[in-house]
Amino acid sequence: MTAVVETEGLTKFYGRRRGLEDLDLEIRPGEVFGYLGPNGAGKTTTIRLLLDVIRPTRGRMSVLGMDPRDPAVRGRIGYLPGELALEGREKASEYLDFLGRARGGVPRERIAALAERLDADLSVPMGKLSKGNKQKVGLIQAFMHEPEFLILDEPTSGLDPLVQQEFLAMVREVRSGGRTVLMSSHVLAEVEHVSDRVGIVRSGRLVAVEDIAALREKAVRRVELHFDAPVPREAFENLPGVRDLKVEGAGVRCTIDGRPDALVKAAARFTVVHLVSAEPDLEEIFLTYYSESEEEGRHARAGVQEPA
Amino acid sequence: MPALVSKSLRDYRRSLIRWTIGIGAFFTLYLSIYPNISENKEIYGAQALAKYPGALRDLMGGMEDFTSGIGYLSSVVYQLFGPMLFVVCAMLLGNRAIAQPEEAGTLELTVTLPIDRRRLVFERFVALALGLLAVAAATFLLVWVLSAVSDMGVPADRILAAHTGVFLLGLFFGVLALTVGAATGRKGAAMAVVGVVAVGGYIVETMGKNVDWISWLRWISPFHYYLDGRPLHQGFPVGDYLVLAGATAVLLITAILAFDRRDVGV
Numbered sequence: 001m002t003a004v005v006e007t008e009g010l011t012k013f014y015g016r017r018r019g020l021e022d023l024d025l026e027i028r029p030g031e032v033f034g035y036l037g038p039n040g041a042g043k044t045t046t047i048r049l050l051l052d053v054i055r056p057t058r059g060r061m062s063v064l065g066m067d068p069r070d071p072a073v074r075g076r077i078g079y080l081p082g083e084l085a086l087e088g089r090e091k092a093s094e095y096l097d098f099l100g101r102a103r104g105g106v107p108r109e110r111i112a113a114l115a116e117r118l119d120a121d122l123s124v125p126m127g128k129l130s131k132g133n134k135q136k137v138g139l140i141q142a143f144m145h146e147p148e149f150l151i152l153d154e155p156t157s158g159l160d161p162l163v164q165q166e167f168l169a170m171v172r173e174v175r176s177g178g179r180t181v182l183m184s185s186h187v188l189a190e191v192e193h194v195s196d197r198v199g200i201v202r203s204g205r206l207v208a209v210e211d212i213a214a215l216r217e218k219a220v221r222r223v224e225l226h227f228d229a230p231v232p233r234e235a236f237e238n239l240p241g242v243r244d245l246k247v248e249g250a251g252v253r254c255t256i257d258g259r260p261d262a263l264v265k266a267a268a269r270f271t272v273v274h275l276v277s278a279e280p281d282l283e284e285i286f287l288t289y290y291s292e293s294e295e296e297g298r299h300a301r302a303g304v305q306e307p308a
Numbered sequence: 309m310p311a312l313v314s315k316s317l318r319d320y321r322r323s324l325i326r327w328t329i330g331i332g333a334f335f336t337l338y339l340s341i342y343p344n345i346s347e348n349k350e351i352y353g354a355q356a357l358a359k360y361p362g363a364l365r366d367l368m369g370g371m372e373d374f375t376s377g378i379g380y381l382s383s384v385v386y387q388l389f390g391p392m393l394f395v396v397c398a399m400l401l402g403n404r405a406i407a408q409p410e411e412a413g414t415l416e417l418t419v420t421l422p423i424d425r426r427r428l429v430f431e432r433f434v435a436l437a438l439g440l441l442a443v444a445a446a447t448f449l450l451v452w453v454l455s456a457v458s459d460m461g462v463p464a465d466r467i468l469a470a471h472t473g474v475f476l477l478g479l480f481f482g483v484l485a486l487t488v489g490a491a492t493g494r495k496g497a498a499m500a501v502v503g504v505v506a507v508g509g510y511i512v513e514t515m516g517k518n519v520d521w522i523s524w525l526r527w528i529s530p531f532h533y534y535l536d537g538r539p540l541h542q543g544f545p546v547g548d549y550l551v552l553a554g555a556t557a558v559l560l561i562t563a564i565l566a567f568d569r570r571d572v573g574v
């Protein structure tokens with residue numbers, strides 16, 4: 001099967017400012033691809049290039065097997081911009097009607113069903129909508145024509161947790177329907193539960209593309225164990241993957257790289273009363289990636305060894 | 309009607325209504341004082357007006373024959389203020405085609421619709437032209453009725469000729485704003501260009517009649533192709549109007565090509 005997105009050396013400079021450089025990316029049919037990176041990394045630049053909003057400085061790309069310059073390809077895409085602007089007296093329902101007609105017609109019932117799912121009020125003038133409600137309108141227009149490929153730039157920003165859950169359910173439904181999703185975020189937690197693979201960008205370069213399961217294994221996470229009685233420090237020293245060990249009476253704190261297996265086995269010899277394992281945090285994952293890339297290597301390793 | 313044309317017209321509706329009312333109020337005000345002027349020939353007659361400095365008279369289009377219906381209409385209504393109101397209205401509409409939505413950020417979603425970029429500009433132009441045509445048609449009917457009511461004795465086809473010129477002139481400047489917006493994405497730039505071309509063009513055309521060293525510039529002034537044919541006196545200056553329409557078409561093509569080439573929203 002042909003790739004949904006294929007780029008080769010895709011590069012965008014804004015004047016002399018680098019937006020994205022030498023991106024080689026492949027997104028496969030039917031997958032949810034999480035596109036991660038801190039602010040200013042180049043996520044929006046990539047997405048705008050794929051939609052022909054901006055033009056590459058150099059490099060090649062194809063989207064759904066076509067040149068993005070061809071307007072027909074855009075009819076097969078649902079797009080949520082990162083900075084969605086909705087304004088004026090026009091009601092959201094009228095705007096959605098227009099977008100639907102421009103894309104060749106969308107049944108009203110489908111719009112109404114999506115609005116109900118996300119609990120969006122479409123009868124309010126768009127200029128009066130809160131950020132969260134604008135985001136809902138943005139999601140509705142991206143999903144409403146049931147596109148083959150959804151491109152969502154920071155889709156969960158501004159959504160309250162309940163709506164976020166509903167949104168993630170919608171993404172899962174899209175994937176089970178065999179359709180493809182590209183969603184960007186600067187927070188891993190927002191994409192990790194639905195993504196099959198993630199790409200990590202930093203300063204305009206793709207640092208890594210990982211299977212989400214593999215990424216979890218690589219992730220650094222903080223673990224805290226509490227026992228019913230004080231434990232000896234030696235029992236936890238020099239375990240593979242365990243760093244920053246702190247033993248204080250009946251409490252053990254450390255960070256682990258990758259699998260927690262050795263730590264769990266060591267802890268099993270005592271009576272565990274409480275176990276906390278923090279979600280791996282993206283910043284730390286970034287640091288592991290940086291320490292692997294030669295250019296930033298030294299700098300990033302220093303960061304890992306001296307946590308603030 | 310294509311989705312983008314009807315959507316744009318819906319967006320413009322309020323301001324179209326406001327401009328129709330505003331321009332209509334201007335025409336009504338000026339036409340309603342005409343009876344007063346035609347009855348006071350000693351104040352507004354040729355000798356009285358001859359007291360004004362020549363340059364000022366030139367700027368006001370000569371100010372000959374204030375007291376006849378045609379003279380009054382052509383020097384008061386259709387000389388400066390009428391066209392300028394249309395120019396400003398068209399400029400603001402022209403900015404709403406590309407530059408304003410681009411600066412507001414709403415254009416991003418529009419360009420990701422399955423509509424060709426060139427078509428997008430063209431459909432926005434169609435909406436601009438139709439919107440301006442609606443304002444022109446409504447205000448033409450108003451002038452026609454008012455001039456008949458106040459016994460100005462101006463044939464309807466002359467008013468139509470002048471009004472068509474105002475429309476074409478407005479459309480030209482509207483498309484000029486659209487084109488600068490399509491090329492740069494900045495509505496400030498579009499307004500600056502329209503301001504300079506409109507004010508400069510008007511001055512060049514009116515002063516150029518008697519000032520030799522600028523008279524050669526008259527042929528590049530858009531106002532030349534409206535004022536020079538004296539449509540209220542002589543009927544449709546077909547050739548001049550075709551030049552205006554042709555220049556508008558050239559601008560439109562420039563807009564389409566410029567917008568098709570560039571990044572949006574950067």
Ligand SMILES: Nc1ncnc2c1ncn2[C@@H]1O[C@H](COP(=O)(O)OP(=O)(O)O)[C@@H](O)[C@H]1O
Pocket residue numbers: 014017018019020037038039040041042043044045046082573574
């Ligand atoms: N319109 C622009 N003009 C100049 N620089 C830009 C523009 N848009 C983005 N950039 C720069 O390109 C880089 C990538 O930006 P962006 O793609 O918006 O990042 P992200 O979406 O990951 O936050 C940043 O350094 C940003 O400052």
Ligand SMILES: [Mg+2]
Pocket residue numbers: 040043044045082153
């Ligand atoms: Mg962004």
